[in-house]
Amino acid sequence: MTFVPVSSKLDIAMKNRVAEFRSTKGLTQAQLAAAMNVSRQTINSIETERYTPSLPLAIALARYFERPVEEVFDDNPGRDEHG
Numbered sequence: 001m002t003f004v005p006v007s008s009k010l011d012i013a014m015k016n017r018v019a020e021f022r023s024t025k026g027l028t029q030a031q032l033a034a035a036m037n038v039s040r041q042t043i044n045s046i047e048t049e050r051y052t053p054s055l056p057l058a059i060a061l062a063r064y065f066e067r068p069v070e071e072v073f074d075d076n077p078g079r080d081e082h083g
Contacts, residue, residue: 015074019047021065036060 022032022043029043036043036057045051046061053061062069 014052015049016046017072018043018061021067021072025065035064
């Protein structure tokens with residue numbers, strides 16, 4: 001079995017639609033942050049793609065927006081919907 005080395009820091013460009021879904025619900029960053037029990041700065045960093053949220057926070061955001069995680073977060077934004 002061959003193992004492919006993985007960098008200790010994964011550099012994945014994680015695009016997201018958090019700002020879009022937040023805006024659709026008519027929420028401020030502060031209101032969404034309060035609902036998620038995080039700081040407004042965390043929401044801002046997620047929306048500006050400076051921070052990739054933890055898996056539990058990503059799931060919580062997707063559930064809050066009533067969307068699949070893959071619809072809110074996309075680690076491969078260049079691919080088309082079919083693959």
